[in-house]
Amino acid sequence: MNIENDPKAHLLPEEPVEHPVSEDPAAQGQEQAKLDIPAVLPVLPVRDIVVFNYMILPLFVGREKSVAAVDAALNSNRYILILTQKDEKVDEPGPADLHLTGTVGMIMRMLKMPDGRLKVLVQGLTRARVRNFSRTDPHLEALVEVIEEGEYKEVGVNEEAMMRAAREQSEKILTLRGISASDIMSVLNSVNEPGRLADLIASNLRMKVEDAQKILETVDPLERLELVNTQLNKEVEVASMQAKIQTMAKEGMDKAQKDFFLREQMKAIRKELGEGQDESEELDELRQALEKAGLPKEVKTEADKQLKRLSSMHPDSSEASVIRTYLDWLTDLPWKKLSKDRLDIKAAHAILQDDHYGLEKVKERILEYLSVRKLNPKMKGPILCFVGPPGVGKTSLGRSIARSLGRKFVRMSLGGMRDEAEIRGHRRTYIGALPGRIIQSIKSAGTRNPVIMLDEIDKVGSDYRGDPTSALLEVLDPEQNFSFQDHYLGVPFDLSKVMFICTANMLDTIPGPLLDRMEVIRIPGYTEQEKVKIARKYLLPRQVKENGLKKADMEMTDAVLAKVIREYTREAGLRNLEREVGSIARKLARKKAEGEKGPFKVTAKLVPKLLGIPRFLEEEKERELPPGVAVGLAWTPVGGEILHIEVTTMPGKGALIMTGKLGEVMKESAQAALSYARAKSEKLGIDPAFLEKRDIHIHIPAGATPKDGPSAGVTLVTALISALTNTPICNDIAMTGEISLRGRVLPVGGIKEKILAAVSAGMKRVLIPARNEKDLADIPADLRGRIKVKFIEQIDEVWPLACAREDAPEAHDAPQSKASH
Numbered sequence: 001m002n003i004e005n006d007p008k009a010h011l012l013p014e015e016p017v018e019h020p021v022s023e024d025p026a027a028q029g030q031e032q033a034k035l036d037i038p039a040v041l042p043v044l045p046v047r048d049i050v051v052f053n054y055m056i057l058p059l060f061v062g063r064e065k066s067v068a069a070v071d072a073a074l075n076s077n078r079y080i081l082i083l084t085q086k087d088e089k090v091d092e093p094g095p096a097d098l099h100l101t102g103t104v105g106m107i108m109r110m111l112k113m114p115d116g117r118l119k120v121l122v123q124g125l126t127r128a129r130v131r132n133f134s135r136t137d138p139h140l141e142a143l144v145e146v147i148e149e150g151e152y153k154e155v156g157v158n159e160e161a162m163m164r165a166a167r168e169q170s171e172k173i174l175t176l177r178g179i180s181a182s183d184i185m186s187v188l189n190s191v192n193e194p195g196r197l198a199d200l201i202a203s204n205l206r207m208k209v210e211d212a213q214k215i216l217e218t219v220d221p222l223e224r225l226e227l228v229n230t231q232l233n234k235e236v237e238v239a240s241m242q243a244k245i246q247t248m249a250k251e252g253m254d255k256a257q258k259d260f261f262l263r264e265q266m267k268a269i270r271k272e273l274g275e276g277q278d279e280s281e282e283l284d285e286l287r288q289a290l291e292k293a294g295l296p297k298e299v300k301t302e303a304d305k306q307l308k309r310l311s312s313m314h315p316d317s318s319e320a321s322v323i324r325t326y327l328d329w330l331t332d333l334p335w336k337k338l339s340k341d342r343l344d345i346k347a348a349h350a351i352l353q354d355d356h357y358g359l360e361k362v363k364e365r366i367l368e369y370l371s372v373r374k375l376n377p378k379m380k381g382p383i384l385c386f387v388g389p390p391g392v393g394k395t396s397l398g399r400s401i402a403r404s405l406g407r408k409f410v411r412m413s414l415g416g417m418r419d420e421a422e423i424r425g426h427r428r429t430y431i432g433a434l435p436g437r438i439i440q441s442i443k444s445a446g447t448r449n450p451v452i453m454l455d456e457i458d459k460v461g462s463d464y465r466g467d468p469t470s471a472l473l474e475v476l477d478p479e480q481n482f483s484f485q486d487h488y489l490g491v492p493f494d495l496s497k498v499m500f501i502c503t504a505n506m507l508d509t510i511p512g513p514l515l516d517r518m519e520v521i522r523i524p525g526y527t528e529q530e531k532v533k534i535a536r537k538y539l540l541p542r543q544v545k546e547n548g549l550k551k552a553d554m555e556m557t558d559a560v561l562a563k564v565i566r567e568y569t570r571e572a573g574l575r576n577l578e579r580e581v582g583s584i585a586r587k588l589a590r591k592k593a594e595g596e597k598g599p600f601k602v603t604a605k606l607v608p609k610l611l612g613i614p615r616f617l618e619e620e621k622e623r624e625l626p627p628g629v630a631v632g633l634a635w636t637p638v639g640g641e642i643l644h645i646e647v648t649t650m651p652g653k654g655a656l657i658m659t660g661k662l663g664e665v666m667k668e669s670a671q672a673a674l675s676y677a678r679a680k681s682e683k684l685g686i687d688p689a690f691l692e693k694r695d696i697h698i699h700i701p702a703g704a705t706p707k708d709g710p711s712a713g714v715t716l717v718t719a720l721i722s723a724l725t726n727t728p729i730c731n732d733i734a735m736t737g738e739i740s741l742r743g744r745v746l747p748v749g750g751i752k753e754k755i756l757a758a759v760s761a762g763m764k765r766v767l768i769p770a771r772n773e774k775d776l777a778d779i780p781a782d783l784r785g786r787i788k789v790k791f792i793e794q795i796d797e798v799w800p801l802a803c804a805r806e807d808a809p810e811a812h813d814a815p816q817s818k819a820s821h
Contacts, residue, residue: 037104043081043083043130043141044080044105045063045083045084045085048209050084052200053126053127060113063091064138065139073107078106081130081142082102098130101129102127102128102129102216103125105123105124107120108123126146128147130143130145162225163192163194163225167189167197169235169236170188173235173236176242193221198215198227205232206235211231283310286307286310286324286327290331293330294336294337295335296335299335299492303327310324322433329435333493334445336448337446341370341373347404348404348405356396358526358530362523382499384501384518385501385502385503386523387503387505388523388573390505391572391573398411398501401451408446408447410451410452410453412437412441414459415459419466420470435486438484449497449499450499454500455503457514476517481495502518524750524752524753524778525640525753527759527782528562532562535577540554543581543585544585547589548592549588552598554598564577565577568616624731625728627725628646628719629729630645630718631643631734632711633754633758634736635750635754640750642757642763643707645715645719646698647697649724650697652695654691654694655695657698658699664708666708669710669716670698672739674696677720677721681724686721686725690724711750713746714736714795718735729803730803736766744795745794746769748768754766759783764788765789765801766790767792767802768792769791769792770793772791
């Protein structure tokens with residue numbers, strides 16, 4: 001290599017070479033024997049090359065100790081021992097990091113590069129072995145032993161055959177690679193010693209460092225030539241395969257080149273139009289974005305791997321587009337960005353009070369969370385589940401919680417979801433793949449600790465595409481979601497800082513394992529008084545504003561609001577009430593738009609003109625009940641309802657007819673009620689043989705609606721006794737509870753919803769199981785003051801209460817202290 005032609009190198013004054021090297025290898029061997037090599041030589045470690053005898057090659061020297069070794073050699077006799085490193089990754093090799101057999105070389109020329117490195121031209125002279133290292137600073141220095149090589153004065157048949165094989169294999173390799181072999185083969189043919197021929201060929205072979213070092217350490221010339229022949233055979237196989245592959249690929253090269261040139265022209269056109277971006281610039285921007293994203297170590301490793309793949313692909317290929325989109329997702333996700341929690345408990349309480357009326361249990365739970373968060377910042381996010389009828393404010397409550405915490409709020413509707421990939425994402429192998437909606441919500445929030453509301457979790461389905469509720473098991477488990485793995489991302493993402501809030505109308509359809517991960521908070525519904533206050537504080541101002549009115553344009557008293565609630569809505573929530581208030585506001589807005597001047601006062605007499613005929617009339621509630629009819633209380637996903645149970649008898653032979661689309665549980669309750677009536681017939685004044693003479697028909701109106709549940713036993717017994725004794729039941733009393741054959745009244749659920757329904761229906765008294773007395777704590781004091789609650793333990797207690805008028809002497813009343821508990 002002619003290093004003087006390097007334009008970037010600075011040529012130092014060249015010193016005369018004391019031992020000129022002949023171009024003839026044979027002459028070189030004779031001159032080598034005359035060389036007087038010192039016993040102690042400076043050591044030059046090299047990384048990925050093995051230097052053989054007769055090799056002349058340039059070396060770049062940049063390490064401090066190596067530069068010092070070159071300087072020491074130049075300052076003495078230009079001899080230097082070249083040793084190969086065992087591990088090329090070691091930057092500062094010591095004696096233990098070097099092979100002990102190397103080559104003594106002579107520095108022929110030296111150039112100094114602008115960056116401080118040296119470029120030296122060395123020639124290998126003879127093999128040498130290190131006896132020990134005499135110095136390590138400022139450079140390595142070793143006591144060496146020159147390895148004397150045996151000479152073949154007369155080459156035998158075996159040696160000649162091996163030498164010819166080596167020359168032939170070398171010529172074949174040159175031919176396969178398309179290199180002119182005449183000049184090289186003339187040099188190889190001039191060498192008649194096996195050892196020198198082996199060194200000459202080995203110095204030009206592509207070998208691993210380990211294989212080359214093994215050849216260097218082999219002293220016997222014939223053995224060395226055998227090793228070289230083995231490497232030549234391997235190289236011939238590789239060169240033959242390369243030639244075969246090149247031949248096969250050549251047919252497609254023309255088309256590939258054409259496509260390449262067309263793409264390059266297209267890229268140039270886009271660049272001129274200002275529509276494109278240089279590929280290297282885009283990769284640099286991606287790399288910088290990944291650095292700024294604060295990726296965890298595992299994610300950073302995957303991102304670097306994909307970025308490396310992208311850099312080796314054509315930018316217009318479909319897979320490059322997939323990888324580019326994937327890396328964009330990694331850079332856009334908030335791996336380290338956290339919202340700072342507002343840990344002012346009093347301020348958070350004020351926000352919750354301002355946004356929502358009532359719901360004290362929910363507010364107390366949020367304030368508890370904030371308090372614990374303030375004392376223990378490392379706590380994991382809770383999993384709350386708000387359960388209640390539609391319209392009670394579950395979703396808006398989640399928004400208020402986010403506002404009180406100072407966090408971002410994201411809402412996800414799970415109703416009707418059937419594909420597991422909606423939660424876990426699609427794998428990147430699919431066209432149009434995207435992360436799941438959890439990761440999408442995190443991205444849209446821009447922070448790792450938002451409040452995510454999972455709406456309608458009780459309406460999640462499943463089909464052949466998977467079960468989303470199973471995927472939610474990992475999302476909603478604080479012990480697992482710190483390493484949630486989306487199928488699209490393929491790397492874990494920490495969800496433990498997210499505050500998940502779920503909403504549901506009922507718990508029956510939520511799988512048990514999923515329900516076990518959540519803290520259930522029930523929001524049963526609002527009383528009439530609560531609805532009036534909520535309408536006054538929230539609904540009226542909102543509807544006035546949305547319909548273009550001013551606050552002073554609409555006057556509406558609490559009594560009028562109560563009339564609207566009683567006569568036009570029958571719900572646990574507030575949606576229908578807001579619709580009715582909005583309807584009134586729209587009609588007043590029309591009057592104002594037509595030129596009438598306000599304020600407009602909405603009176604009780606004006607309400608029917610604005611909203612039409614009342615949908616629920618008081619007269620219907622005050623009518624006398626005929627014998628055989630009792631009012632029961634039922635729980636539904638949309639709140640409590642009253643249930644009229646009708647029983648009639650007719651001549652027959654004891655048949656029991658049940659209609660009204662009753663479920664199995666209610667049919668069993670009807671059978672138990674009939675058995676109780678037969679067992680207590682004499683005590684109740686009923687003909688014991690009534691079942692032999694009469695058929696009994698039990699009917700619950702609204703036959704198109706399925707009805708089932710363990711709450712109708714008490715009502716069925718009462719209606720049956722009323723029909724058999726031809727005694728009417730008071731129309732102001734409602735009841736709930738299940739019965740056993742022994743006459744015990746068993747507890748039931750949904751007490752608050754049922755009492756709300758009784759109050760809305762105008763009932764004055766309600767009978768509930770004595771074991772449900774504890775549930776009165778959830779009922780507001782003003783609601784308990786509007787209805788008398790009586791506790792029953794045995795079914796025998798029900799009939800006297802059901803027949804007693806409101807003005808009759810009180811019996812079995814709930815103690816006053818308990819009623820106001």
